[in-house]
Amino acid sequence: MCLIAFAYKVHPQYQLIVAANRDEFLDRPTEPARFWPAEPHILAGRDRKAGxxxxxxxxxxxxxxxxxxxxxxxxxxxxxxxxxxxRQAMETGFAPENSERYEGFNLLYGTIDRLMYHSNVNGETLDLPPGVHGLSNHLLNTPWPKVLRAKAGLTELVAKGPNVEDLFNLLADRRHAPDQELPDTGLDPERERALSSIRIEMDGYGTRCSTVVMVDRTGVVTFEERVIQPPSVGRFEFSIP
Structure with a gap:
């Protein structure tokens, strides 16, 4: 993923509300979300290149x-x-012990009752407190413009009563940040600007799919993924025991 906004233990009906965009090279082979045939307890999309x-x-x-x-x-x-x-976190419930082997990452993991955050950039591991959080390509809740906009939009939706369509509309925001607010990640300003929107559209790269996950306090999971190109929708509902 390249943008995840989530409300954790702040809504009277929903334990967790997630709105997320996956940004990737457009030619990277991908399978849409489904229950994996060989591991039917896992519901996820799949990167066919690396598995x-x-x-x-x-x-x-x-x-x-x-x-x-x-x-x-x-x-x-x-x-x-x-x-x-x-995949490892869904199998074990833990962050990896050898995280230095990987390029820089942020990992959300755990259960609906206890959600954790780990980054191998600063070595931080957090037991996440209730709240509306945002995560992009820096550390948790870094105030990049797209993160602030996503968190503000999600906070507003939580207050009025979230629904799936409103969450997808939030994820479709193509507005770019003003140049003076762009982060400095070593890219040239033009690319930094193109990457500053919630939904990214670039030549050969961009938002491949948007996903909404809602888990209510009785354990009912609603998971909907909308693939942008080629267009497809996958909607799943199940109950956590």
Whole structure:
């Protein structure tokens, strides 16, 4: 994922509300979200190149999602795909012990009752407090314009009563940040500007899919993924025991 806004334990009806966009190269082979045939307890999309995923949830209530950390000035690490981290977290419920093997990442993981955050950039591991949080290609709740806009939009939707369509509308925001508010991650200003919108559209790269996950306080999970190109919609509902 490249943008995740989530409301955790702040709504009277929903334990967790997630609105997320996956940004990726358009030619990277991908499977849309489904229950994996060989591991039917996992609901997630799949990166066909490396075999991992960017976000998923299990039938037992384990949730995980990853974003890359973007700073071109950091040394490159030739390691496994970061999508493997999500799969491991859904299987074990834990962050990896050897996180230094990977390029910079942020990992959300745990259960609906206890959600955690780990970054291998600063080594931080947090037991997440209730609240509306945002995560993009820097550390948790870094005040990038797209993160602030997503958090503000989600906060407003939580207050009025969230629904799936409103959450997808939030994820479709194509507005770019003003130049003076752009982060400095080592990219040229034109690319930094193009990446500053909630939904990204660039030549050969952009938002591939948007996903909404809502888990109510009785354990009912609603998971909907909308793939942008080629267009498709996957909607799933199940109950956590």
């Amino acid at each position: 991992g995923t960017w976000m998923g949830i299990t039938t037992s209530g384990r949730f995980a999602a990853v974003t890359n950390y973007r700073d071109l000035r950091l040394p490159r690490v030739e390691g496994p795909s970061r999508g493997v981290l999500v």
